[in-house]
Amino acid sequence: MNNELRVKVAKRVAEELNDGDIINLGVGIPTLIPDYLGDKKVYLHSENGLLGMGPTPPEDEINMDLISASKKPITMDIGASLFDSSDSFVMIRGGHIDMAVLGALQIDETGEIANWAIPGKTILGVGGAMDLVAGAKKIIIASSHQAKDGSPKFVKKLTFPSSGARKVDMLVTEHAVFKFKDGGCELVEILSDISVEELRDITDANFTVNQESMNL
Amino acid sequence: MKKLIEVSEAIDFIKDGDTLLVGGFGMSGTPLTLIDAIAASDKKDLTVVSNNLGEVGRGLGKLLDAGCLKKAKGSYFTTNREAVRAWSEGELEIELIPQGTLAEAVRCGGAGIAGFYTKTAAGTQLAEGKEEKEFDGETYILERAIRGDVSIIKGLKADTFGNIVYDHTARNFNVAMATASDLVIAEVDEIVEVGEIPPKDVVTPHLFIDYVVLNKYVKKGGVYVEQ
Numbered sequence: 001m002n003n004e005l006r007v008k009v010a011k012r013v014a015e016e017l018n019d020g021d022i023i024n025l026g027v028g029i030p031t032l033i034p035d036y037l038g039d040k041k042v043y044l045h046s047e048n049g050l051l052g053m054g055p056t057p058p059e060d061e062i063n064m065d066l067i068s069a070s071k072k073p074i075t076m077d078i079g080a081s082l083f084d085s086s087d088s089f090v091m092i093r094g095g096h097i098d099m100a101v102l103g104a105l106q107i108d109e110t111g112e113i114a115n116w117a118i119p120g121k122t123i124l125g126v127g128g129a130m131d132l133v134a135g136a137k138k139i140i141i142a143s144s145h146q147a148k149d150g151s152p153k154f155v156k157k158l159t160f161p162s163s164g165a166r167k168v169d170m171l172v173t174e175h176a177v178f179k180f181k182d183g184g185c186e187l188v189e190i191l192s193d194i195s196v197e198e199l200r201d202i203t204d205a206n207f208t209v210n211q212e213s214m215n216l
Numbered sequence: 217m218k219k220l221i222e223v224s225e226a227i228d229f230i231k232d233g234d235t236l237l238v239g240g241f242g243m244s245g246t247p248l249t250l251i252d253a254i255a256a257s258d259k260k261d262l263t264v265v266s267n268n269l270g271e272v273g274r275g276l277g278k279l280l281d282a283g284c285l286k287k288a289k290g291s292y293f294t295t296n297r298e299a300v301r302a303w304s305e306g307e308l309e310i311e312l313i314p315q316g317t318l319a320e321a322v323r324c325g326g327a328g329i330a331g332f333y334t335k336t337a338a339g340t341q342l343a344e345g346k347e348e349k350e351f352d353g354e355t356y357i358l359e360r361a362i363r364g365d366v367s368i369i370k371g372l373k374a375d376t377f378g379n380i381v382y383d384h385t386a387r388n389f390n391v392a393m394a395t396a397s398d399l400v401i402a403e404v405d406e407i408v409e410v411g412e413i414p415p416k417d418v419v420t421p422h423l424f425i426d427y428v429v430l431n432k433y434v435k436k437g438g439v440y441v442e443q
Contacts, residue, residue, distance in 0.1 A: 046385070061438075063438040065244045067244050076384075084391035085391070086319045086322075092316055124292075124299070126292065126313075131315060131336045134334070134335040134337075163340065165338055
């Protein structure tokens with residue numbers, strides 16, 4: 001997915017964030033979100049031990065003992081705090097993070113996601129993905145609508161290893177916004193010039209259409 | 217200072233086959249000097265518990281290259297392609313643990329708690345073979361605590377009692393790992409007189425620390441380099 005489309009997804013997710021929220025951002029598209037928050041102030045949580053993550057520092061102020069979960073140099077916003085890994089996951093697992101925005105390899109029509117392993121490939125990294133899926137109050141998936149090879153990522157049933165039983169709340173792609181509720185999925189908004197029929201053609205998952213929010 | 221010892225003395229406490237808890241997140245908060253000394257020794261069959269296994273040829277990656285390791289337990293090994301290769305060729309056992317479960321397992325290990333039930337990983341491949349139990353309508357899995365024979369951790373500064381402070385996000389797993397082994401060795405950049413670290417700034421109190429060694433690396437341009 002090109003950068004313009006990634007930015008479009010990031011901007012749409014940014015609309016879902018509320019002033020004052022505690023947010024954990026996964027790798028990929030989610031890292032673009034801080035640039036599109038406008039006047040909203042949120043607090044970024046980094047699972048390696050920081051609440052109040054600021055932007056990348058200038059070259060001469062880099063300290064590689066002040067880094068993000070992606071191991072990149074960062075700064076601290078005013079009011080930031082530092083803590084160890086155990087406390088950091090108390091925050092994540094204990095339901096103290098208002099929202100996690102994550103990428104995914106697959107999302108099924110109930111809102112269960114796979115975001116850590118591809119079958120048949122070596123599975124040697126999970127990081128904090130499963131903890132965030134288990135514990136964040138609200139989860140939004142920011143993702144390309146299809147995989148690089150054009151196959152659907154939004155599927156009836158996961159074929160990749162699950163990240164946990166917990167269902168996510170929302171999926172935002174370059175084409176559409178879906179909400180998950182009571183084991184089902186609803187299309188609430190179209191973000192490109194695609195028609196509902198065309199969207200169904202590139203989507204394996206079943207979804208209903210919210211007539212009201214779609215102005216149909 | 218009784219606790220201050222040479223690096224060579226410190227690694228004599230590590231025996232073949234030991235389980236080592238090693239602090240750090242990537243290269244941050246990693247005891248590089250102690251790792252170098254272990255890599256240069258003939259220690260073998262070690263099990264390392266650490267979030268990552270360093271990078272290729274850096275940090276804990278050196279223990280892998282030196283053939284010291286039998287097994288690695290942690291949450292993310294993909295960043296060291298040598299670890300991936302060693303695992304695929306059967307040279308290294310790997311146990312993958314979600315990051316928060318790893319942190320809590322080590323914390324419990326130091327806190328006298330045998331295990332805990334967590335929702336993390338319930339219903340996934342990483343829960344296979346683990347006891348499941350329902351609480352309030354949700355499924356949890358039983359995770360056992362983790363303890364080590366020796367912990368090697370990295371602080372910014374120690375006082376002569378062994379009270380430790382850390383640099384920014386370099387606390388990571390060091391704080392829990394300082395509590396969870398039979399013997400704990402802290403590597404620090406600087407040792408100051410007791411009383412110089414304000415009590416309110418101490419993160420790891422001295423009772424957890426058996427020995428302290430000095431880091432031979434110095435920080436330049438925000439990165440630790442050899443002197």
